[in-house]
Each structure stands twice: as structure tokens, then as C-alpha cells.
Amino acid sequence: MVWERKFGAEFSGTKNYAVGQFVADLTSLVQGGAEFIGGGIWAFGGSAAFTVFSGGAGVVAVPAINASGLAISGHGTGVFTSAWGNLGDGYSYDSGKSVNNMDEFFDTDFGFDFKTNTSKTKKRVDGQNVYKVGNKNLKEYGLKNGDQIYLDGLHKDHLEVFNSNGRFQKVLNLDGSINVEKTAKGMGRVLK
Known part of the structure; x- marks a missing residue:
């Protein structure tokens, strides 16, 4: 790596x-x-x-x-x-990639940072495990201690991000970029 x-x-x-x-x-x-x-x-x-x-x-x-x-x-x-x-x-800018699960995501360049800085919670959404950002913040991706993330269960091509209180924050593509369109659609959602 x-x-x-x-x-x-x-x-x-x-x-x-x-x-x-x-x-x-x-x-x-x-x-x-x-x-x-x-x-x-x-x-x-x-x-x-x-x-x-x-x-x-x-x-x-x-x-x-x-x-x-x-x-x-x-x-x-x-x-x-x-x-x-x-x-x-060559130069890749395809943000349309998808993975089957978080373990597969953790094996990507972007996902590697998450593997050591998150922990699996008991929560599940759309069949996907919810992970919590640990003590080491992932500031370069705009994530803080306690933020919760999970792989979108339908498309499996982006991460849903919620703060520690379960309020929706943003959608990250699997390359680390913010998906502006899906972020706008997700505003107001709550993770329970």
C-alpha cells in the first residue's frame, strides 16, 4: 500500500x-x-x-x-x-465505483483511512453496518470523533454521514469527494 x-x-x-x-x-x-x-x-x-x-x-x-x-x-x-x-x-476520476460491503470499501485507498479509525456499532441501515469515527478524527474528510457512517445499501457507491447525534451531515463518494446532489437530497434526515 x-x-x-x-x-x-x-x-x-x-x-x-x-x-x-x-x-x-x-x-x-x-x-x-x-x-x-x-x-x-x-x-x-x-x-x-x-x-x-x-x-x-x-x-x-x-x-x-x-x-x-x-x-x-x-x-x-x-x-x-x-x-x-x-x-x-493514467488519471482516474470515476466516482461511479461501487463496492459490495464495507470490508471491500476498507480495501480501497480512500477506505484504508477509515478501517483503522472507525469501529462497527450495533446499528444497521438498509442491511449495512453503521460505523463510528473513533478518537482520531478524519479531518481531511470533514469527519469528527463520534460521526457515524454507513455504505448506502441500494447503490453501494457512496457513504452516508451523520454526526454523533444522528443528524445528517453529507454524502461522500467512494473516492472521498462530496456528492453535492445526494447531500442536498439528504438534508433533514436523522439516524436513529
Whole structure:
């Protein structure tokens, strides 16, 4: 399992987030290429020019110039190959996924955080177990200690979220984004 902190986890998996990842990777390709070329010029062209134009007086500085140029070029190579690899992975923004049960949800990237920070209660709704957020808040998803969640029993593609008093809060897609349409429809509901 890859451990990764994401800025604005509620946006992760959305189309805009995927576009941002793509643009960042394209920018990294350009940056890596520029560092590779610039570092190579600095290492080989810069040291030769420095030695020629200084009449040989700069020979002492040549190893330092070569080393720093090669370091920049090496960093550029790493940035470029990392970005190239990310482009090959693709970018997912499908929030229409579904799971059969909470155990299956816990095996997803988004669900993994919930597995260790929630506990099953005795409550059931639409055939689904209700889970309670534990002592460690899930702030990145807008959840606090005592909040209650369960997998929607009909569609199995989103989580219903209620506060500790059973008042409806929101609907989260299985990628962590807020489902605005279903949240608006759920206002006023109570979990008993």
C-alpha cells in the first residue's frame, strides 16, 4: 500500500484533480528536460569555456563546475523519468465505483483511512453496518470523533454521514469527494 498525503483529499479523484495531476506531470517533463540539458551544458561546455577564457587559470574550478553540472543534469533525469512514469499510469476520476460491503470499501485507498479509525456499532441501515469515527478524527474528510457512517445499501457507491447525534451531515463518494446532489437530497434526515 502506498502512503501518500494529498492536498484537499475531498478533491482527490475528481476530474479537476486529475487534470491538475496531468498538467503538473507535463510541467515536470519540461523542467526535467531543461535541467538535464542545462546541467550538461554547465558541466561540459561551461568548464571548457571557463578554462579557455581564463588562460588556464580556472583549472582548479573545473572539477567543481563539472560536479555541480552533473548533479543538476542527474536531478533533471530523475524528475523527467518520474513524470514520464506518472503519465503512463493514467488519471482516474470515476466516482461511479461501487463496492459490495464495507470490508471491500476498507480495501480501497480512500477506505484504508477509515478501517483503522472507525469501529462497527450495533446499528444497521438498509442491511449495512453503521460505523463510528473513533478518537482520531478524519479531518481531511470533514469527519469528527463520534460521526457515524454507513455504505448506502441500494447503490453501494457512496457513504452516508451523520454526526454523533444522528443528524445528517453529507454524502461522500467512494473516492472521498462530496456528492453535492445526494447531500442536498439528504438534508433533514436523522439516524436513529
